[in-house]
Amino acid sequence: MRHLESISNKNFYQIPMEFNKYTKRNLLKYAMGANLYMNALMDLYNKTITVRLKDICTITICFEDAIKESEVGRGERNVLEFLDKIYDELISGKTDENSIPLIFIRVRNPSQFISFTSKLSKNQLGLIAGFTFPKFNKENATIYLEHLEKVNKKFHEKIYGMPILESEEIIYKENRMLETIYLKDLLAKYKDFILNIRVGGTDFSSIFGLRRKVSSSVYDINVVNDCLTDIINIFGRSKDGYVISAPVWEYFSSDINSNEVKGLIREIELDKENGFCGKTIIHPTQGIYVDIMHAVEFEEYIDAKNILKSAESGGVFKGYNGNKMNEILPHYNWAKEICNRGKIFGVLNKDISFDKLFLEMGAIK
Structure with a gap:
């Protein structure tokens, strides 16, 4: 797997490197690029392997906001079947490793994380790069991280965690410093398992009933920008070595000249200027722009x-x-x-x- 395969090599002074989940963490942490969120109920194999998502090297299969609680069981079975099919086709030679994106699972909550991992075989887990932890806060962080460590030890696999900072405890100013410093100190104990810190701009905006227009950026929403600035201040210090991924851009279009695409490109530039690397996306057409801009x-x-x-x-x-x-x-x-x-x-x-x-x-x- 490598980024920007659809861009001719003649454009590069240095061609993007090949990588997979076993690439050293100090480089892999930069490689998330455009991370496409996918509903756990989708036809995942046909969407990712048969068709091969163009210019998408990272996917996150979502058990949280994307599906109803009553659908979680069906979603889990769908994901397990998806992983089995990939493994079978890898063994048979019908699929090769370069056709498989980095696969992350966004769990619903700590109990579902524990339950779901108990259903995974070693072969299935070997295809997963890691798990993302929604609404990561002081109340659930230790449970997530302790279980992540147990999974790594049990299967002797490299499985990463990516906490998502998106909850009220982070955005509310009176809690923010105590909460973020507590989480940073806790994450330091599990640093080898942490690949990215992620932030939820849509969740932050929702708490205040706000939503940015296509003509503005997340940095124009002052209450959210204030929080993003503090997250960068706490987690973005060079000596700590964390990579922080930027929030999703909610608008998409297949037309490169559309306001939706122009807005995306403008926000990615601001992401980079403010210390973010990589970006969550919600539509495959967004991927090429995120990766080109990186x-x-x-x-x-x-x-x-x-x-x-x-x-x-x-x-x-x-x-x-x-x-x-x-x-x-x-x-x-x-x-x-x-x-x-x-x-x-x-x-x-x-x-x-x-x-x-x-x-x-x-x-x-």
Whole structure:
């Protein structure tokens, strides 16, 4: 599996690397890219393997908001059958590993997480990259993390957890600092099992009866932006090494010139500027835009490489295009992030920009 396979290699100075669930965590944590949420009741095999979701390397199968509580049992059986079918076709050679996206399961609550994992065989679990934990808070966090550790030890598999910060305890200002600091301290004890921190912009907005328009971004909703800023402040410090994924963009279209797509691209740019990497998506057409925007442009890559090369000497030097100051120590953490992202999403050639790629895809200037 690798990102941006539909983009010609001629556009890349450095082609995106291949990865799978066993790729080292320090690189895999950047690789979520466009993470497509899928209803657990869908025809999952035909949607993901037979048709092969174009430009989608990560899926999350949802047992929570996407289905009714009365449908959870049917959803679980559907997912177990899906995993069995993939395993059988892998063994028979009808499907290869590169056709299988990273598979995550969004559980409904801690009890369903425990119950569902008790139904998984080792073969089924081997196909799962991890679990996402909705409305992760002080009340449920220890249960989720302790059981995640048990699953890893029981099956001798690498199974990751991705907590989702989206509850009232996080967005309400009077609770926020105590809650986020508690969760950060707890997660530190299980850090090897944590692949991503995720945030729920739609849930945060819902608490206040708000919803952004297609002409605005999540950062224009001040009460939500205030919370996202604090989450980045607590979890986004370079020394801690967490990757935080951006909230979903609720609008989609197959027309690259639509307001829905323009809004998505604009919000991804803001996501990156604010310290997020990757984005939850709710429609396959959103995937290519998320992943293109996470590729690294040539100029920033060369600057980043030169900063890392000069790390021991320190100092200041002129940037690649003679248009900026590169200060080695203050820009060192940025440079590491850029180079890691370049490995996963690729580095564009000198004469290739995001706008040029979008023009080739049919965008109008």
